[in-house]
Amino acid sequence: MSNNIANETIDHSRNKEAWTLKRVLTNTYFLNVVSLVLFFLLWDYVAKERIFHDSLARPLDVLNQIITLVSIKYAGSTLWGHIWASTQRVLIGFFIAAVIAVPLGLFMALNSYVNAIVKPLFDLFKPMPPIAWVTIAVLWFGIGETSKVFIIVIGSFVPCLLNAYNGVRLVEPELYDVIRVLGGSRRDQIFHVCFPASFPAVFAGLQISLSVAWTCVLAAELTNSRAGLGFLIKRGMDTHKPTLVLGGMLLIAAAAWLTSQGVGILEKKLCPWKRSIENL
Amino acid sequence: MAYQKVEVKKPLPLIVLPYISVIAFFGLWEMAVRTGFIPDTLLAAPSTVVQTFVDKLSNINPDGATLGQHAWTSIQEAFIGYGLSLLVGIPLGLFMGWFKVVEGLCRPIFELIRPIPPIAWIPLTVFWFGIGLTGKVFIIWIAGIVPCVINSWVGVRMTNPTLIQMARTYGASDWQIFKQLCIPSALPMVFGALQLALTYCWTNLVGAELLAADSGLGYLITMGGRVARPDIIVLGMICVGISGAIIGFIIDEIEKKLLAGIRR
Missing domain, CATH: 1.10.3720.10 (MetI-like)
Incomplete structure (x- = not known):
């Protein structure tokens, strides 16, 4: 964790690590995708359930509007x-x-x-x-x-x-x-x-x-x-x-x-x- | 032994010039309006503004509240929103700086929301919360949270790597390093965020009040525009400026007290 700032000399040689579950779960790109998907799902859910009545649009509707x-x-x-x-x-x-x-x-x-x-x-x-x-x-x-x-x-x-x-x-x-x-x-x-x-x-x-x-x-x-x-x-x-x-x-x-x-x-x-x- | 104060002598013109320039500015402003060079429907002379100021302290016309009430509304909104943004933004930024998982989860959403100017939220907040306190607090919260997150994040990132290595060598856990090393070293940056967030909050407060409000200093400016009274507009602008400057000054003093001894 945070190796790139903790070590002033960075080891550039790549040694292959096994794809463990933990490694996949803490991968930055994986987390980014998860967070974006969650965000849009939550947005869609809130809009669909009309928690703000009709004052929040669903993401796809917004996209349609732009198009x-x-x-x-x-x-x-x-x-x-x-x-x-x-x-x-x-x-x-x-x-x-x-x-x-x-x-x-x-x-x-x-x-x-x-x-x-x-x-x-x-x-x-x-x-x-x-x-x-x-x-x-x-x-x-x-x-x-x-x-x-x-x-x-x-x-x-x-x-x-x-x-x-x-x-x-x-x-x-x-x-x-x-x-x-x-x-x-x-x-x-x-x-x-x-x-x-x-x-x-x-x-x-x-x-x-x-x-x-x-x-x-x-x-x-x-x-x-x-x-x-x-x-x-x-x-x-x-x-x-x-x-x-x-x-x-x-x-x-x-x-x-x-x-x-x-x-x-x-x-x-x-x-x-x-x-x-x-x-x- | 106390430090000896070194006095640098400034040449006389440098001491006098600032005063001259301010006096000249107000003098020209007064003259321009008095002589009719700028019609008084467009700009009010400083003396008129002072008169309006004294008048507005007790008179509720034409906008329904005295100056004190307007200022109180604005300050209340600004401080609730500001406090909330500090409360959420600083811990979030600190965690994002140190824990990769938190960064991975929060950064994309943060980057998505960051470029939206806070004022763009006004229509939605009006839909959601009406034009009362909640909506404005929400906008100010959004405005203030961005600098808080960025500064505390960068603050943690700029922790001296040697210190982290040393802590690792002595067997400190991730959490211990975060708590005892990263947070203290990020503090100066975090305090920088306090000033910055305040400026953002104050700017966007005015924006929120211009568009959706029934009292507050921004509303005072709007009403001045609606009844075509430049003196009220200028008075509102000056009040906003002065109160922003005063709050900024207070935070600066607190910062100096708290950070005494930390090298910046």
Whole structure:
């Protein structure tokens, strides 16, 4: 059990073990399958026995609903249209926030004067949950695209900036010393130590921002919209169709997961020097 | 001998600039609204917000409760949900980190539920529990449990392998290693989760109240929007921010007291 962390030297030679019952039962993949099957069976059972009356749909019904949405237009567009509507908002907002917040965070950490001006303002806004901006965004920008993108920008701004800022501040001072010993200028310090060393933290911030962005777009779409995954969920809520609600939830989870995988791949390409914790 | 305090002298501009920037921010905000650059139907001046604040302490119009009642509802919901998520999430994460069987059983379900934003649960909870306390506690519970599980899991995983080997050499059982080695070494991470979970809970509380509630700070914001009173919206936002910051500060202090002596 837990041999891979208990032993610093891992024996890579494979010696065949007999297929005992215990070994099969404690196999990770076997357990994964068991847990998923149990989960769906339980879900199906709860839905079938109508423990929540008709407010929980059976898994297969949800799947059917999703398949129907792919082919039949719902509220003016097919499923792809709704997915694209949400994804587009998330990407635009996320991009704007990242482009402003990451350089600002790096700049704040490098220059104490910028820090002295921006940090107090940032601290004022930081504890305010982005969702609290929904109402005032509608008041300012109406119920169109702008207000939704605005909320996403506000939401993804904070983790981006915070992580870029902390990433630079937590760079090991020895690395700066090395550059100084090698005769590098301040410019070299920034470009050869500071930025590369803080990149992993920046990317961690981007990942957090992305998940916040999905939450924000959902909040914005639930309050008012005419397209998007949040709209599907909201419509399901208003017309009391649990299949639609659950389908929307699963789709938004899938979309959020896919975009975060995308950022993960980008991270691996752009900064391969990141040390990651095994198995997570 | 007590440590001698090293005083680093900051240049004067660095001390003054933060104050200037905050004052300038509020000044500009006040000016922009007063001069009509931003119409007062869109944004309320800080002075108006302060007036509304004093007024709302006793006046129940236009949303049916005083500020204190709203804040109390929110804090109650947040704390019940937060407490429950800690109660379930931390032990679950710790067990998942050490026992392979628990990990195998719980991880797929956890990974399935994790990417769903907690707000997406709102319609279902409204179907199941109505718009009362239970539904919101459920949403906050879901929101808070994710960071709890992840952090305590990673905390156990990051236990120094040498220590585990040593414990094995001395003949400790799996359970003993878990109890006496993994849990203490995971504690700093677990406390990190307390802060994180609180932020998540607080954010999603506001979301839950915006969409399905009859009182609470989020509801105050919604009502402000419905009656087109920007001062109430801004007041609600500021209250949410300040109370979140205060709770975060309290947890930070508790953490410092409890973790004194553990190197982070």
